[in-house]
Amino acid sequence: MWSIGPVAFTAPWLLLGLAALPVLWWLLRAVPPAPVRRLFPAVTLLMGLKDDESESDRTPWWLLLLRCLAVAAVIIGFAGPVLNPEETQGGAGPVLILTDASWASASDWRLRQGKIAALVDEAGRAGRPVAVAAVSDPPAGGVEFQSADAWSGRISGLTPAPWAMPATDPGEWIAGLQGGGFDTWWLSDGLARDGRAALLEILRARGTVRVFQSGSERLALRPPVFRDGVIVLEALRSESDGAREATLRAIGPDPAGVERVLAELPVAFGAGEKLATAELSVPAELRNRIRRFEIAGLRSAGAVALTDDALKRRKVGLLAARDDSEGAELLSPLHYLRRALEPTADTVEGTLDDILLSGPDVVVLADVAGLTALESDALEDWVSEGGLLLRFAGPRLAASDVSRAAEDPLMPVRLRAGGRSVGGAMSWGAPKRLRPFAEGTAFHGLDIPDDVTVTSQVMAQPDPSLSGRVIAALADGTPLVTGKTLGQGRVVLFHVAANAEWSTLPLSGLFVQMLERLAVSTRPTQPSAEELDGTTWAPERVLDGFGAERDAGTLPGVPGERLAEGGVGPDLRPGLYASGDRRVAVNVIGDDEMLAPAEWPAGLVVEGMAVQEEARLKGGFLTAALMLLLADIMATLALGGRLARTGRGGAAAALVLALALPGAGEAQQGSDARAVQATSETVLAYVQTGDAALDRISEAGLRGLSRTLTRRTAVEPADPIGVDLEEDELAFFPLLYWPVGAGQPRPSAEAYARLNAYLRTGGMILFDTRDANIAGVGSGSPNGRRLQALAAPLDIPPLEPVPGDHVLTRTFYLLQEFPGRYNGAVWVEAAPPDAARAEGMPFRDLNDGVTPVVIGGNDWAAAWAVDESGQPNFPVGRGFAGERQREFALRFGVNLVMHVLTGNYKSDQVHVPALLDRLGQ
C-alpha cells in the first residue's frame, strides 16, 4: 500500500488516470452540447435564417469542472483509498489472547470482541499462530495454537461468565500448553483479583505480556438488605476519583404479571468513596413483587442483585369476633398474634371480605364462631385454592355449635361440647404441659420451654381420622394443634385461645416459632450453615454474564454446604435456588465485597481498548461521483432549456423523487384508488377477456351506454372499468358485462367462488356470445360452447327466454325485443312455475329480485360503442333503419341497468290496485 498522510491506496497506479483530466477538459470544451428537438409549427418562418456566429455555445467552465470532478472521484474511488490503514507490531511465535470474560467485562463486551477480532487479525497478518482463552472459563484440555482464520469465526461465540475467576488454579492449563514460549495479549476487566498476580507470573515466564484494559470504572450492586422497614441497597465502584451518580431499578411483575420497572432511585457516590448507599421504602405489596435490583444501563451480572425470601413478607389477615369491650388490650385475641407477626409479616385487619380481597397468604380466625354462609363459602373457596386458614379456639367457639354434629369444612376436627378446664381453681388437675413434638410433624425439633402450660382447651371428638390430624398434643395426649388439607390449602386449629387466658403459650417464644413453622410468618435472615447442612437446592432461575435471567432448565441441584460456602463459580451459578417452599438468592457480589482496580507490576505495557477502524473510502468516492453526474444531468438539462417549461425546481424534484422512491406500495395504492373510483359513483364494469380488441369494444360499449344513461335517466355512471376476475373485487359493480370469446381462458376456482358470491348477493352478469345467437345458446357455435364451459361452475338458476311480461320489458322503456347489432332471443332466470296472472292484472306476479344472469348473443357492446367524441364505432344494420335498431339496443341497456338498480320495482306496480283498494277501506 502506498499512503499519503492517513490515507492509503490499494491500487495507487490508477491515480495516474488523474493526469488525463486536462485532456478531458479540452475535449469537453470542444464538443458542443447536444441539440434539443422541438416540435414547432412556425418552423416555416425560420427556414432560410442563418446563425450569426458559426460557433455554438461553449460548455460553461463550471459544468466542465463538475464533470472533471466526477471523473476524478471515479478514478480516486477505484484506486481504493483506505483511511487509517492498520499497522502491525513486530514479534514472532505463537500468541495467546487471554480475556478475563468476567461479569465485569460484560458491560463493554462488544468492544472487547471487536478488540479480540482485531488482535486475531493482527496476529494473522503477522503469520503467528493464535489461541484465544477465557480466564473465567479455562479450557479443560488446554488450547491449541491455530491459524488466525480458524479463530476469527469463533470470536463471536465467546461470552462473559457471571463470575470472575474459578477457584481452581489457573496455571495448570497454561502449563500444559504446547511449545516453549508464547506471547500473551491479555484483555483485562480492570478489577483487582486474587490469583491475578500468580497467573501473570506464569505467563511472563513463557513470553512477553501485553495488557489491554479500558479506562472506564466498574459498578456493582450488593444484595439488598431489609432493615428497619426499608430496603437498603449498596452500590460499589472500582475507582474512587470524583463524584458519580447512578440509577438503581427495582424490577418485578406488575399486577398483570408483566415484568416492568417497579421503582427507580438514584444513588450517588461521593468523591473518594467506593460505596454508595440508597434506601428504598415501598409498600409491602410492591416490595413482595420485586424480583431483582439492577443498576440502570449496565449489562452485567455484577450490577444485578436478585431478591429472595429475605425481602418477602407474607400477608396475614387477622379476624377476631366482634369485640364490644373496649380498652382491654391485653385480653384481645389478636394482641399476641400481632406482636408475634409484625416483625416478619404484614397484617391486614378488617372484615373477612376486605381481607380476602387483599389476597392474603394466611387468614387467622381468632375465636370466630359465627360465619355467615356466604362468608364461609368464600373462605372455603380461598382455602381450596391454596390458602392457609389458622383458627384459634376461645370461649365463643367453645360455646357454639360449629363442627359439633358434623365436621365443618373449615374445622380440622369435630369438637365436643363445652371443652375442658384443668388446673383452675375449681378443678383437681394441674395445668397440662406439652408433649414433645413427634417426628414428622411441622413442629419437630422445637424446644418446649418449661413454662408453657395449658389450663383450658376445646376437645376434639375422637373419631378414626383424628390421630392423623394431630400436629401437637398435650402431655395427656389430647390434641392441642390439629390440621387437615382442604383442596390445595390447609386448615389448622389451635385448641387454645390466642390470648393468654387459656394457656401461657402465646406468651412464650415457642408461639412465634410455631407460627414460623406453619409458614404463617417467614424466617428473617439467611439460613445458617447448620440449617443448610444436608439440603439440596435446585436452581430455578440463573443469571448469565450480562445479568439476564434465564430459566435454569436442567442444571443440577447444589448441596447446601456449597451454598453456605458462598462465592459464585461454574458449580454455583448466581441465581435463585429453591428448596421446599424456601428460596435463596445467590448473587455475584457478596454482602461485604468491595471493588478495587487491578494493579499491574511496573514495566508492563497496559494499552487502551480502542480499535481504530480501517475505513474504506471507495464507496464514498463512487457515491460522490454518482451525485456529481446527477448534478451534471440537471445542469445540462437546464442549459439546453429542457427544464424551462416545467420549471427547474419541479423537474429537479421529480428526478430526485423518481430516483429515490422505490416502486413498492404502488400496487396497493392503485387498488385503493380503484376501489374509491368504483364506489364513489355508479360504474358499469366489463370482464377483461384477455383479448385486447374485445376489451376495447366492451369499454367503448359501456361508455356509450353510460353516456346514454346520463342523458336520459337519473343514473349517471362514471367511465366503465375493466375487471380482472382473478384480482379485482366484484362487489362494487352492479352489472358485469361478459363478452364471450372463443379463446377466453377459464377463471380459477377462487375467481368462480367470488363470482358466485357476487351473483348470490345481487350482482348481475350479462353474457354476450356476440354470434347473433345462431345456435340458440347451444353448443352449435364456438362462442356458445365457450359460454357453456365458462358458466358451468356458476350458480345459475333455470333460464327461459324473456317472457312478454318480464320486468325487463318495462323498467324504463317499454320494449318487447332486446337487439344489439343482432336481434336474437335473450334468456333470463325462469319465472317460478306457480306464477299466475291475478284477475285484472296486466302482468304475472313474477319472482322477486333481479335475474342474476342475462344471456344472449346480440353483441350489445358493439351497438352501444362510441368513441371519445361520442360518434358510434360500429355500424348497425343499414342506414337509418340501423340507427333505429341502435336506439333500441341503447334502450335495452337502459332497461337492464334500471332493472339491476331498481330490482322488481316496476313489478310491484302490479299490486297498486290492491293497495289502493285496501287504502280505500
Next chain:
Amino acid sequence: MSDPAAIPAAWLRQRAEAAASGLPPLLAEAEHLAATVILGEHGRRRAGLGDQFWQYRHAHAGDAYREIDWRRSGRADATFVREKEWQAAQSVLFWIDTARSMSFTSDADRPSKGARARLLGLAAAVLLNRGGERIGLMQDPEPPRHGEAQLIRVAAELAKEDSADYGIPAERAMPTGARAVLISDFLGDWAQVEGVLAHAADRGVKGVILQVLDPQEEAFPFDGRTIFQSMAGVLEFETLKAGELRNRYLERLAERKARLSMLADRTGWQYQCHHTGESAQAALLWLYGALEGVR
C-alpha cells in the same frame, strides 16, 4: 373521468349540454359559446323574394299585371299587390384548418390551435344557422344547407384530422356572393393561401380571415442549440443559438401578419389574429361582428 374526486361542475354542465342537444360535445360547446351572442334584429324583415307572405300593398305604377293579387283586389276597390318576405339566405362557407400544424399546443392545459379553430368555426356556424343562413364546408362537395342536420354533418366532418403538415384551403367553386370564413394559422405556403384568396375575391366572395396562433409562436421563448421540426416532421431547421434568432423570427411573423392584413384590406375581407391563450368568446364576438359587417 379518471379522477373521481374532481367531478367538476363544468364536466356535468358539458355533459348536460350534450345530453340536452343531442349533439356531439364539440357542437355542444360551440352552441354554448354561440349562446353568449345575442342575435340582433334581422335586417331582412322586409319585402323581397321568398315564399312567405309579407303584406299587401296598393299597386302602383310600374307593377306588372301578373303581380296583382286579384283575389284580394276583388274584395276592394283598389288593386293590391301581394308581397312576399325577402328570403335571400346567405351561403357561408367555412374553411377550418385541421392539418397537423394546428394540433400544436405549448401547454397541456391550453387547447390546441385546431381545437380552438374548430370551436370558433362551429360556434359561428351555429349562430349563422340560427340566423337562417346556409352553411357549408369548403372541403365538403355538398352545397351549403340550412338546419340542424347540416350542423351535425359539419361537426362530424370537423372531427376528422388532416394528415398534411400545413392546411391549404380547398379550391372549390364558391357560389357568387357567398361569404367565407377562413380559420387557420396561415403558416403554410404563402402562395397557395394568396391564390385561394385571390380566387375568392374574383368570385365576389367576401369574408373573414381568422389567424389562430399559439402564444409560444408569438413569443419564441427558445434558447440554445435546437432542431425545430414541423408537426409531421417534414420540415426541419437546426440552429446553434435559438435565442439569436428571436428578433428575426418575430419580424417574419409580423410580416406574415401584415401581408394577410393587407390582402384582406385589398379584397374587402376582414382579418384578425387570435391566440389560444385568450378567451374564445372575444374571438367569436369579433367573428360574428365581422360577418355582420361583411353582410
